[in-house]
Amino acid sequence: MSGIKKIIPYIGLVLIIVIFGALTQGKLLTFRNLKLIFNQAVVLIIACGGVTFVMSQGSLDLSQGSLLGISGAMAATFAAMNTALALPMALLTGIAVGLINGSLLAFFKIPSFIITLCMLFTLRGLTVIATHSGSIPIPFEMFGLDSYQIKVTLLVAILVIAYYFFNYTRIGKGMRAIGSGEVSARYSGVPVERMKILAYLISGVLCGLCGWLNVVRTGAADSKTGLLFELDILTALVLGGMPLTGGSSAKLQSAIIGGLMLAILSNGMVLVGIKAELQQAVKGVIFLLAVYLSFERESVVLIK
Amino acid sequence: MSLLRVEDINKTFVTTRALRDVTLNIQEGEIRGLVGENGSGKSTLASIISGIIYPDNGKMFKHEKPYNPRSLLDANSSKISIIVQEMGTIDGLTVAANIFLGEEKLFKKFGFLNTSNMNKSSMKVFQRFGIDNIKPDTDISSLSFEERKLVEFAKALYVGPDLLIVDETTAALSQHGREILFGELERLKSSNRSVIFISHDLGEVIDHCDNVTVMKDGEIVDTVSTQDLKESSLKELMVGRELQQTYYREDTEAFYSDEVVLRVSDLTLEGSYYDISFVLHRGEILGIGGLTNCGMHLLGKTLFGLESPSSGTIEVVERNKRITNYVEAIANGLGYLPKNRDQEGLMLLSSIKENICLPSLSKMQRNTFISPRKERGFAESGARQLSIKMSSINQFCLYLSGGNKQKVALTKWLVRDSDILILDCPTRGIDVAVKASIYNLMQELKDKGKAIIMISEELQELIGVSDRIVVLKDGRIKKVFSRRKDLTEEEIIHFMI
Numbered sequence: 001m002s003g004i005k006k007i008i009p010y011i012g013l014v015l016i017i018v019i020f021g022a023l024t025q026g027k028l029l030t031f032r033n034l035k036l037i038f039n040q041a042v043v044l045i046i047a048c049g050g051v052t053f054v055m056s057q058g059s060l061d062l063s064q065g066s067l068l069g070i071s072g073a074m075a076a077t078f079a080a081m082n083t084a085l086a087l088p089m090a091l092l093t094g095i096a097v098g099l100i101n102g103s104l105l106a107f108f109k110i111p112s113f114i115i116t117l118c119m120l121f122t123l124r125g126l127t128v129i130a131t132h133s134g135s136i137p138i139p140f141e142m143f144g145l146d147s148y149q150i151k152v153t154l155l156v157a158i159l160v161i162a163y164y165f166f167n168y169t170r171i172g173k174g175m176r177a178i179g180s181g182e183v184s185a186r187y188s189g190v191p192v193e194r195m196k197i198l199a200y201l202i203s204g205v206l207c208g209l210c211g212w213l214n215v216v217r218t219g220a221a222d223s224k225t226g227l228l229f230e231l232d233i234l235t236a237l238v239l240g241g242m243p244l245t246g247g248s249s250a251k252l253q254s255a256i257i258g259g260l261m262l263a264i265l266s267n268g269m270v271l272v273g274i275k276a277e278l279q280q281a282v283k284g285v286i287f288l289l290a291v292y293l294s295f296e297r298e299s300v301v302l303i304k
Numbered sequence: 305m306s307l308l309r310v311e312d313i314n315k316t317f318v319t320t321r322a323l324r325d326v327t328l329n330i331q332e333g334e335i336r337g338l339v340g341e342n343g344s345g346k347s348t349l350a351s352i353i354s355g356i357i358y359p360d361n362g363k364m365f366k367h368e369k370p371y372n373p374r375s376l377l378d379a380n381s382s383k384i385s386i387i388v389q390e391m392g393t394i395d396g397l398t399v400a401a402n403i404f405l406g407e408e409k410l411f412k413k414f415g416f417l418n419t420s421n422m423n424k425s426s427m428k429v430f431q432r433f434g435i436d437n438i439k440p441d442t443d444i445s446s447l448s449f450e451e452r453k454l455v456e457f458a459k460a461l462y463v464g465p466d467l468l469i470v471d472e473t474t475a476a477l478s479q480h481g482r483e484i485l486f487g488e489l490e491r492l493k494s495s496n497r498s499v500i501f502i503s504h505d506l507g508e509v510i511d512h513c514d515n516v517t518v519m520k521d522g523e524i525v526d527t528v529s530t531q532d533l534k535e536s537s538l539k540e541l542m543v544g545r546e547l548q549q550t551y552y553r554e555d556t557e558a559f560y561s562d563e564v565v566l567r568v569s570d571l572t573l574e575g576s577y578y579d580i581s582f583v584l585h586r587g588e589i590l591g592i593g594g595l596t597n598c599g600m601h602l603l604g605k606t607l608f609g610l611e612s613p614s615s616g617t618i619e620v621v622e623r624n625k626r627i628t629n630y631v632e633a634i635a636n637g638l639g640y641l642p643k644n645r646d647q648e649g650l651m652l653l654s655s656i657k658e659n660i661c662l663p664s665l666s667k668m669q670r671n672t673f674i675s676p677r678k679e680r681g682f683a684e685s686g687a688r689q690l691s692i693k694m695s696s697i698n699q700f701c702l703y704l705s706g707g708n709k710q711k712v713a714l715t716k717w718l719v720r721d722s723d724i725l726i727l728d729c730p731t732r733g734i735d736v737a738v739k740a741s742i743y744n745l746m747q748e749l750k751d752k753g754k755a756i757i758m759i760s761e762e763l764q765e766l767i768g769v770s771d772r773i774v775v776l777k778d779g780r781i782k783k784v785f786s787r788r789k790d791l792t793e794e795e796i797i798h799f800m801i
Contacts, residue, residue, distance in 0.1 A: 026637060090594060165672075168673055168674055168675075169672045169673065170665045170672070173662070174665070176658075177658070177662055180658070181651035183647055184647070184659075185651065186630065187649070187667075188634075189662070247651075247653050248654040
């Protein structure tokens with residue numbers, strides 16, 4: 001990838017801040033609004049961080065939206081018995097879904113796009129059942145968990161750990177090698193099946209955590225929680241410079257930059273007063289544009 | 305009268321010159337044999353004549369009129385058809401749809417395809433050949449390899465060709481299939497049509513052809529009449545006089561330690577190779593030779609744990625460890641250079657550094673941490689050792705030359721310090737200079753006490769660098785040669801074909 005292509009996401013981030021800063025006459029950058037943006041960005045960035053491991057292998061994870069919903073529903077349901085059960089149940093849900101996604105990909109060789117899309121539908125159905133088509137409130141004493149200290153600590157800790165594993169260990173290097181060329185990676189000793197399962201496991205457990213964070217923030221698990229979240233993640237990562245083919249140019253920074261960009265974009269559109277229906281359309285167009293700009297056509301022909 | 309004249313055809317694939325000034329003249333009513341070793345250019349020539357690929361330059365004439373096919377269908381409309389060496393049918397289509405591929409308009413009715421007419425026409429074609437067990441409306445993928453070849457044959461004949469090219473087809477056919485094929489070839493000949501018959505079975509070529517053209521290294525060596533032609537003299541023509549190559553080993557006797565490092569016992573992979581047993585010694589270069597499809601390439605993959613054999617064992621003797629998968633193989637000191645460099649040997653869209661370091665990551669890590677400095681060190685020392693031409697170790701492999709790519713693929717195992725290297729066609733498609741440096745490297749590794757298995761389709765190379773040569777035919781070991789001064793290609797070929 002050429003030098004200019006690498007900094008495009010950063011330029012994009014600055015552009016979005018400048019444009020929406022101007023359109024809202026500076027309202028975007030008030031302390032109150034920044035806190036709002038942060039709240040939206042935390043969940044997005046953590047989930048993007050997990051999906052980064054999946055996408056670096058050249059696979060997709062579209063199950064995230066419904067996983068956010070079902071893990072939130074699990075957290076809320078079990079919180080009614082004991083609030084301490086909420087987080088473990090959300091994480092376990094993520095782990096289970098990640099294991100299923102990864103195993104289906106690794107052992108049955110079904111394209112990841114199909115697997116996770118089916119998972120998206122299945123989990124949404126389960127979410128609707130679990131929430132009885134409505135919402136499950138969480139016990140009042142859990143509201144205190146929605147604190148900036150907890151969220152900042154979690155975010156920083158996760159990003160540091162993820163950065164370490166992605167850049168300085170066999171896990172990240174092996175996964176990117178799979179994205180660069182699965183056969184060659186295998187022939188060089190990368191345990192391909194194990195890596196694929198691990199990637200979805202990471203993606204699943206982090207999404208489970210997001211499900212808990214989300215429930216704690218909103219105070220309830222809803223049947224519609226996480227709707228279209230998977231597309232927000234995908235858009236954010238592509239905006240952040242993540243190649244759809246994965247491989248050696250995949251970077252964890254894409255999760256942070258992209259997550260921030262999308263959070264600011266969503267927030268800015270609300271501030272400017274764009275209708276909710278139109279916001280989705282704008283996101284769609286931006287996604288297409290980002291893919292168009294970042295797509296390495298020559299590499300697609302070579303890999304797939 | 306001349307049916308097809310080919311003049312000064314040249315064809316270069318990215319790095320290799322496949323055809324060099326090839327000139328050929330086929331008479332009407334002639335069955336012409338075309339023989340030569342693997343990679344001598346037979347199939348390339350056949351593909352050019354049948355419009356599948358284009359020559360770089362040169363001319364072709366059919367019935368003395370310029371003939372420049374741009375596609376297979378183009379060639380078909382000029383009454384030239386081919387049965388290709390590989391699978392030439394399309395899965396998922398019916399037998400009839402395969403036969404009339406590209407000719408569907410014959411059965412068009414109000415814009416729809418009249419399949420029942422198409423099936424009936426197919427039946428007629430089959431009946432003519434005495435094939436009665438193939439139904440036109442079955443999916444082609446449910447047929448056996450031989451049946452598919454017969455379908456291809458029917459398809460090629462349906463064109464009503466003036467010239468039919470048969471590329472390595474008989475190996476797939478049973479006696480009955482062969483009889484059908486040769487019967488039809490004779491019929492073509494008697495109606496003043498011509499055939500180009502490509503085969504490794506020299507006896508068959510001599511029996512059924514009028515003349516034989518011998519190719520070697522992309523050039524035509526000679527064309528001789530098959531009358532009173534002996535198989536042995538044809539083999540000599542194929543191998544040719546050879547210039548003494550200086551880059552091979554200079555010693556003329558096998559030399560290696562008695563210590564066995566790898567023991568392969570009764571290894572069988574159904575449908576590929578059977579009962580393979582041999583040992584590999586410290587400091588030995590063991591050559592494995594045979595025709596492309598003799599099973600040796602899959603054998604190489606199996607030794608590295610990439611294929612699960614149906615039975616038999618592979619044992620790393622020193623560690624008393626059986627190899628059952630590739631992760632174990634690497635951990636126990638094996639390294640593998642695949643034949644297909646671009647798809648299997650390298651990650652083209654990764655840097656030289658990433659490629660070189662990948663197998664060694666487990667060695668580099670300290671409590672999961674892999675230091676970037678250590679990675680750089682590994683990559684740089686490896687790249688220097690083989691003098692890879694590059695701007696930096698961060699350069700993508702995509703833009704390297706074939707020879708340099710091969711060096712990167714080899715360096716991976718050098719920096720890992722693998723004890724047993726399995727090299728599948730290590731000098732395939734690379735120039736003489738890099739070839740020489742790879743042979744030198746193999747010698748150096750041998751001197752250091754590493755053991756090498758070299759799978760190769762080039763006899764010269766096998767003779768030139770191996771301590772012992774295992775010859776495979778149809779998946780079985782036919783003969784093991786020891787290095788000696790007067791070992792000739794003819795001797796080895798005898799056991800290959």
